[in-house]
Amino acid sequence: MLTYVLKRVLQSALVLLVVGLVAFSMFQFVGDPIDNMLGQERTDADIARLRTELGLDQPFPVQYYKFLENAVQGDFGVSYRQGRPVAEILVERAPATLELAAVSGFLAISIGIGLGVLTAIRKDGFLANAIMSLSLIGVSLPTFLIGILLIYLFSVELGWLPAFGRGDVVHIGWWSTGLLTGSGLKAIILPAITLGLYQMTLIMRLVRSEMLEVLRQDYVRFARARGLKDRTVNFRHALKNTLVPVITVTGLQLGSIIAFAIITETVFQWPGVGLLFINAVQFVDIPVMAAYLMLISVMFVGINLIVDLLYFAIDPRLRTDGKGAH
Amino acid sequence: MKHLVSAAVLAAVCAAPVAAEEFKWAGTTDPQTMDPHAVNSAPVLGFLNNVYEGLVRRGKDMSIEPALATSWEPIGEGEGWRFHLREGVTFHDGSTFDAEDVLFSYERASNEVSDTRSWFAPVSEVKIVDSKTVDIMTSAPNPIFPDSIANWMIVDKGWAEANNAALPDKENGNYATLNANGTGAFMVTEREPDLRTQLKPFDGWWGEATHNITVAEFTPIQNSATAVAALLSGEVDMINPVPIQDAQRLQGQDGVQVIQGIEARVIMLGFAQEADVLKYGADAGKPNPFQDARVREAVSKAVNVDAILKTIMRGNAEPASQLVSPAMRGYSAANMDRPTYDPEGAKALLAEAGYADGFAFGLKCPNNRYLNDEAVCQAVTAMLAKVGISAQLDAMPVSNYWPELRADNFDMYLLGWSPGTFDAEHPIRFLAHTPNSEKKLGSWNFGGYSNAKIDEMLPMIQSEIDDGKRQMMLDESAAILQAETAYVPMYVQPLVWGARDNVSLTQRPDNFFILRWVSLQ
Numbered sequence: 057m058l059t060y061v062l063k064r065v066l067q068s069a070l071v072l073l074v075v076g077l078v079a080f081s082m083f084q085f086v087g088d089p090i091d092n093m094l095g096q097e098r099t100d101a102d103i104a105r106l107r108t109e110l111g112l113d114q115p116f117p118v119q120y121y122k123f124l125e126n127a128v129q130g131d132f133g134v135s136y137r138q139g140r141p142v143a144e145i146l147v148e149r150a151p152a153t154l155e156l157a158a159v160s161g162f163l164a165i166s167i168g169i170g171l172g173v174l175t176a177i178r179k180d181g182f183l184a185n186a187i188m189s190l191s192l193i194g195v196s197l198p199t200f201l202i203g204i205l206l207i208y209l210f211s212v213e214l215g216w217l218p219a220f221g222r223g224d225v226v227h228i229g230w231w232s233t234g235l236l237t238g239s240g241l242k243a244i245i246l247p248a249i250t251l252g253l254y255q256m257t258l259i260m261r262l263v264r265s266e267m268l269e270v271l272r273q274d275y276v277r278f279a280r281a282r283g284l285k286d287r288t289v290n291f292r293h294a295l296k297n298t299l300v301p302v303i304t305v306t307g308l309q310l311g312s313i314i315a316f317a318i319i320t321e322t323v324f325q326w327p328g329v330g331l332l333f334i335n336a337v338q339f340v341d342i343p344v345m346a347a348y349l350m351l352i353s354v355m356f357v358g359i360n361l362i363v364d365l366l367y368f369a370i371d372p373r374l375r376t377d378g379k380g381a382h
Numbered sequence: 383m384k385h386l387v388s389a390a391v392l393a394a395v396c397a398a399p400v401a402a403e404e405f406k407w408a409g410t411t412d413p414q415t416m417d418p419h420a421v422n423s424a425p426v427l428g429f430l431n432n433v434y435e436g437l438v439r440r441g442k443d444m445s446i447e448p449a450l451a452t453s454w455e456p457i458g459e460g461e462g463w464r465f466h467l468r469e470g471v472t473f474h475d476g477s478t479f480d481a482e483d484v485l486f487s488y489e490r491a492s493n494e495v496s497d498t499r500s501w502f503a504p505v506s507e508v509k510i511v512d513s514k515t516v517d518i519m520t521s522a523p524n525p526i527f528p529d530s531i532a533n534w535m536i537v538d539k540g541w542a543e544a545n546n547a548a549l550p551d552k553e554n555g556n557y558a559t560l561n562a563n564g565t566g567a568f569m570v571t572e573r574e575p576d577l578r579t580q581l582k583p584f585d586g587w588w589g590e591a592t593h594n595i596t597v598a599e600f601t602p603i604q605n606s607a608t609a610v611a612a613l614l615s616g617e618v619d620m621i622n623p624v625p626i627q628d629a630q631r632l633q634g635q636d637g638v639q640v641i642q643g644i645e646a647r648v649i650m651l652g653f654a655q656e657a658d659v660l661k662y663g664a665d666a667g668k669p670n671p672f673q674d675a676r677v678r679e680a681v682s683k684a685v686n687v688d689a690i691l692k693t694i695m696r697g698n699a700e701p702a703s704q705l706v707s708p709a710m711r712g713y714s715a716a717n718m719d720r721p722t723y724d725p726e727g728a729k730a731l732l733a734e735a736g737y738a739d740g741f742a743f744g745l746k747c748p749n750n751r752y753l754n755d756e757a758v759c760q761a762v763t764a765m766l767a768k769v770g771i772s773a774q775l776d777a778m779p780v781s782n783y784w785p786e787l788r789a790d791n792f793d794m795y796l797l798g799w800s801p802g803t804f805d806a807e808h809p810i811r812f813l814a815h816t817p818n819s820e821k822k823l824g825s826w827n828f829g830g831y832s833n834a835k836i837d838e839m840l841p842m843i844q845s846e847i848d849d850g851k852r853q854m855m856l857d858e859s860a861a862i863l864q865a866e867t868a869y870v871p872m873y874v875q876p877l878v879w880g881a882r883d884n885v886s887l888t889q890r891p892d893n894f895f896i897l898r899w900v901s902l903q
Binding site for chain 1: 423500553602604779802
């Protein structure tokens with residue numbers, strides 16, 4: 057057990073280091089931040105001075121090493137664009153993204169499972185077919201288009217919901233939440249739907265196919281033969297058994313919800329880390345890009361590690377020593 | 383009942399003007415800093431013009447008018463300028479404005495770490511005469527010095543020193559990055575970088591407020607479609623810019639207006655003139671045809687600027703004949719004609735230069751710097767193909783673009799230039815003078831255009847006190863640049879803002895949005 061965990065943790069650390077190295081080697085292709093930091097009346101001397109000051113005259117492995125050296129001490133540098141510590145900016149921006157991810161994840165799971173069960177039970181019904189066809193939109197339309205469509209419908213035409221921003225926020229310690237104010241709640245609806253739509257359709261389709269599988273199984277037939285109510289059969293016996301793969305997929309998707317919030321955040325001007333990252337790329341704000349990418353990879357690696365460990369705990373076959381096997 | 387409702391509506395309408403006039407506006411770029419000396423960029427200076435003030439400022443027509451100085455005059459035979467400071471001016475924190483603050487702001491803004499340093503290159507010394515008089519000495523006569531410092535903003539000495547912000551710190555930030563203490567009509571009351579910045583009128587302002595704003599809030603919205611939606615839904619009262627392709631549609635919508643003008647920025651084509659060989663395309667390695675003025679002239683005749691303006695700019699821009707637009711000081715009316723579209727003439731010129739069969743080369747272009755820049759380059763490429771020269775277009779984000787230009791990786795390139803001083807001398811200094819990093823001249827002359835007469839005239843233009851003589855030299859420079867087709871100026875970039883119907887505002891060609899000229903009905 058301990059060897060397995062240790063091995064996985066070491067592997068994860070290695071992945072992180074490689075991600076960082078690749079990221080830093082990419083930064084030189086994003087462009088040169090110098091021109092964004094200096095005005096049009098800059099001289100060659102100004103350019104040279106700033107380049108040295110930021111350490112951009114060093115080869116990228118050296119830059120990476122310096123970043124790592126500072127990062128392990130908790131110092132992620134200072135944003136080129138904002139002139140503020142990156143860690144401070146990330147802490148300020150993280151709640152917006154996490155709240156958005158949580159709400160859209162919740163929507164995706166609850167609606168996805170509900171619709172999945174519905175479309176499985178009424179396999180050939182009109183409603184089920186309509187939902188299945190509509191769900192294709194969620195899978196095939198790009199996020200930014202869905203976002204813009206929702207904005208035009210609900211903000212411009214109907215005027216019900218705000219087109220951008222997070223509404224009023226309440227600060228609780230370092231955390232800022234928009235879930236406690238009316239305008240904040242209204243503001244999160246459209247971005248959450250936009251962000252969660254893909255995951256929702258994914259979960260729905262997964263639940264549906266799992267359900268169809270399970271509904272064919274003998275124990276469900278026996279349950280029906282015993283005269284149990286449809287609802288009991290469908291939800292207590294069938295649904296429960298479809299949830300194992302759903303949970304796996306959802307766990308992995310949570311990471312992508314946070315990572316892919318970039319596009320949604322840009323469309324809705326949602327003040328989270330995704331928008332911060334996009335701005336950083338445009339400005340070639342290397343410290344912010346580096347910190348964001350490392351953070352996201354830590355998150356992905358972390359989630360994968362947890363999933364691996366959970367499998368280990370759940371699935372006895374993985375315990376190669378055979379003690380767990382019956 | 384009906385009467386009651388209409389009475390209520392009437393009451394609401396009547397009550398409206400008394401209510402707080404909250405004004406919200408959005409732009410694509412958040413000002414990076416609140417420090418007026420840290421970053422010399424239009425988003426920062428434009429925003430801070432509402433908060434800080436200089437000795438002089440620009441009016442609605444861009445003319446120089448008194449601000450913190452009530453009057454100024456040249457000293458002696460052009461040894462410098464004497465500024466008489468305004469009495470009774472206080473900073474937002476209540477401290478008094480005087481000559482010490484001017485001297486301090488000079489030292490702060492001209493420091494090596496300040497991005498505004500180049501404005502003070504002509505200055506040799508700043509002397510306090512008394513608490514309300516300051517002499518700014520220049521190393522040579524400098525007739526346009528007052529014009530060149532309209533964006534030099536005065537910071538309170540005591541405030542900056544007390545908060546450890548005696549110098550700007552762009553790299554690490556300091557107190558002045560997030561806080562502001564100016565003398566302007568508005569104060570920064572809340573600042574969340576990248577999210578929102580709230581301004582409130584400064585009650586102690588020396589001028590008379592003509593606006594009726596009680597609170598103003600700026601939000602950056604990067605996505606232009608979102609910004610347009612926010613304007614249409616009334617969540618913001620004004621957006622800058624409106625995408626050109628949306629301007630017409632927006633104009634037809636109820637409740638919003640589109641405000642159009644032209645910016646100070648001239649969009650032009652530049653050439654590699656120093657390079658001996660072409661670098662891109664099928665003819666890479668062969669002698670560089672752009673060293674021949676006839677080839678450059680052929681390009682200017684082959685590009686159909688009117689067509690570009692009509693299709694890509696949707697009729698919003700104006701053709702340009704020289705490196706500055708007609709609104710700029712020193713514009714050469716004598717050289718206001720630009721080459722007419724003449725593909726046959728272009729072919730004849732190419733044949734004369736020995737390129738009857740054309741040639742291939744590389745055109746570098748940004749794709750997110752100027753309005754529809756990539757589309758313009760595509761059009762140029764197609765137009766050049768018609769006269770037999772084939773451009774290999776390479777468009778890229780601006781962050782990659784400048785390094786490419788600095789590394790001389792181009793045969794032809796696209797450039798936009800907005801003169802910071804609003805004077806025709808500015809582009810000569812940066813674009814036309816032979817590159818010379820020691821003298822800090824020609825720093826944006828990527829192609830290496832060089833003409834001894836231009837180099838000789840620049841210092842004379844800079845120090846000529848007599849307006850007539852100065853204009854003659856500017857005319858001559860413009861004529862030389864045209865005759866040699868140093869650049870191909872194409873058009874003056876349009877300025878398109880959108881606002882709710884109830885907003886009246888003034889659009890200035892420098893794309894600065896001045897809040898004190900806003901009123902809400």
